[in-house]
Amino acid sequence: MSSMKMKVTTRMMTRAALFGVLTFILGFIQIPIGPVPVTLQTLAVLMAGLLLKPLTACLAMLLHMLLKIVLWGASPFVSPSFGFVIAFVIAAPFLSYLTQNRNEKRVSMVFNLVIVTFLIYLIGLPYMVLVLRYYMKQTLSFVNVLMAGMVVFLPGDFFKAVLAWFLAHRLSLYSMRLE
Amino acid sequence: MKARSMLGRSVPGTSLVHRLDARIKFLGAIVLMVATLSARDVRVLGFFLLWTVVIAIISQIKIKVIMRSIRPLLFIIIFATLLHLFTVEGHVFLRLGALKITREGLISGGLTALRLALMVVNTSMFLTLTTTPLAIADALESLLSPLAYLHFPVHEFAMMMSIALRFVPTLLDEADKIMKAQSSRGADYDTGGPLRRMRGLVSILVPLFISSFRRADDLAIAMEARCYRGGTARTRLHASKLKAIDIVFSFILLGLLLLVFVVQPHLPLLAFPGGLAS
Numbered sequence: 001m002s003s004m005k006m007k008v009t010t011r012m013m014t015r016a017a018l019f020g021v022l023t024f025i026l027g028f029i030q031i032p033i034g035p036v037p038v039t040l041q042t043l044a045v046l047m048a049g050l051l052l053k054p055l056t057a058c059l060a061m062l063l064h065m066l067l068k069i070v071l072w073g074a075s076p077f078v079s080p081s082f083g084f085v086i087a088f089v090i091a092a093p094f095l096s097y098l099t100q101n102r103n104e105k106r107v108s109m110v111f112n113l114v115i116v117t118f119l120i121y122l123i124g125l126p127y128m129v130l131v132l133r134y135y136m137k138q139t140l141s142f143v144n145v146l147m148a149g150m151v152v153f154l155p156g157d158f159f160k161a162v163l164a165w166f167l168a169h170r171l172s173l174y175s176m177r178l179e
Numbered sequence: 180m181k182a183r184s185m186l187g188r189s190v191p192g193t194s195l196v197h198r199l200d201a202r203i204k205f206l207g208a209i210v211l212m213v214a215t216l217s218a219r220d221v222r223v224l225g226f227f228l229l230w231t232v233v234i235a236i237i238s239q240i241k242i243k244v245i246m247r248s249i250r251p252l253l254f255i256i257i258f259a260t261l262l263h264l265f266t267v268e269g270h271v272f273l274r275l276g277a278l279k280i281t282r283e284g285l286i287s288g289g290l291t292a293l294r295l296a297l298m299v300v301n302t303s304m305f306l307t308l309t310t311t312p313l314a315i316a317d318a319l320e321s322l323l324s325p326l327a328y329l330h331f332p333v334h335e336f337a338m339m340m341s342i343a344l345r346f347v348p349t350l351l352d353e354a355d356k357i358m359k360a361q362s363s364r365g366a367d368y369d370t371g372g373p374l375r376r377m378r379g380l381v382s383i384l385v386p387l388f389i390s391s392f393r394r395a396d397d398l399a400i401a402m403e404a405r406c407y408r409g410g411t412a413r414t415r416l417h418a419s420k421l422k423a424i425d426i427v428f429s430f431i432l433l434g435l436l437l438l439v440f441v442v443q444p445h446l447p448l449l450a451f452p453g454g455l456a457s
Contacts, residue, residue: 017342074302135259
């Protein structure tokens with residue numbers, strides 16, 4: 001964390017808290033897109049990046065992670081998908097930072113969403129490999145990991161990126177990023 | 180929404196484990212997680228099994244409730260065990276067509292399942308089953324407080340945690356209500372092509388996000404109207420102090436760590452194969 005005192009206003013606190021909860025809750029809503037069922041969790045991550053300030057988005061995702069630990073104890077740690085939960089903490093503020101200037105061109109918006117989606121995999125997949133290696137005692141091939149951990153989810157990710165963009169437009173009244 | 184069971188699972192009680200300081204229990208859960216997952220030797224795992232039974236008796240939690248805590252990991256436990264069963268090479272024990280089960284596979288699969296089950300049961304008995312989520316959040320604030328020297332807003336973060344815990348059921352109800360309301364108006368998010376589904380989801384997500392923003396902003400105004408000014412010089416109603424029993428438990432937990440990381444590597448090897456299954 002930076003060495004200067006971080007100014008956290010009350011409104012930032014409540015917004016981050018509610019967004020953390022939203023991310024947690026949208027993780028329960030499954031949508032049947034692509035070969036495997038996907039949840040709306042990363043949609044909430046993209047929305048946090050598009051609607052909140054970087055610091056607020058980061059706090060919201062940290063809260064989401066701790067919420068899982070506080071409610072479920074240690075079992076999230078050994079689940080192969082916990083790496084993605086860690087990735088959100090970096091991805092959401094990064095998206096927020098990239099899209100801060102509101103007069104964005106469409107091309108750069110698509111570019112930003114793609115970068116952040118891959119950033120989530122860049123952090124989430126190594127964790128998954130580590131956890132699976134602990135269970136299996138044998139190394140997985142790179143292609144297998146990519147297929148099982150990423151390629152099957154890409155149709156859902158595309159769907160969620162489009163949805164997030166559209167929602168951010170509809171909610172632009174709330175996305176002034178005052179906090 | 181099946182999420183109801185996903186909320187905190189703490190069981191109220193007055194047992195010794197319930198009364199332990201939440202900070203000690205939080206650190207203890209981490210110690211137990213690391214220790215059980217690094218236990219390789221059968222004897223060490225056997226000791227942890229015994230420890231689990233003792234804690235289960237002390238904590239007075241029903242066996243049914245304890246078993247329920249394994250459920251989120253059940254799939255992973257079965258998956259890992261089957262992988263060991265079929266992939267470990269060694270003395271062939273049983274053939275099922277192209278698949279063969281070896282004695283070594285059976286042993287290491289069983290040990291993996293035991294290790295994971297012990298990890299989940301131990302950490303949930305120590306933390307999530309016997310401690311309320313709010314107590315855990317308070318413990319986190321206390322444990323993270325050194326970070327305040329690095330100017331990390333620890334108090335604010337703990338406050339957010341409390342707010343988040345308070346709003347999980349509220350927003351779950353809200354999401355449920357919105358889904359039902361929009362379904363009754365004809366919204367459809369389970370059938371049709373991606374575009375139709377997206378339209379259905381938008382009809383749920385827009386009100387959900389707007390109501391969350393509104394709740395957050397209302398809450399901020401309400402807090403400030405009551406002169407909330409963040410962490411500067413706030414005191415607690417129930418300040419927690421470590422008791423003798425907490426200190427005793429800290430030493431026991433330290434002993435467990437020593438057992439796994441200092442004693443285990445020096446244990447004499449067992450004669451039968453798989454005695455030191457990895």
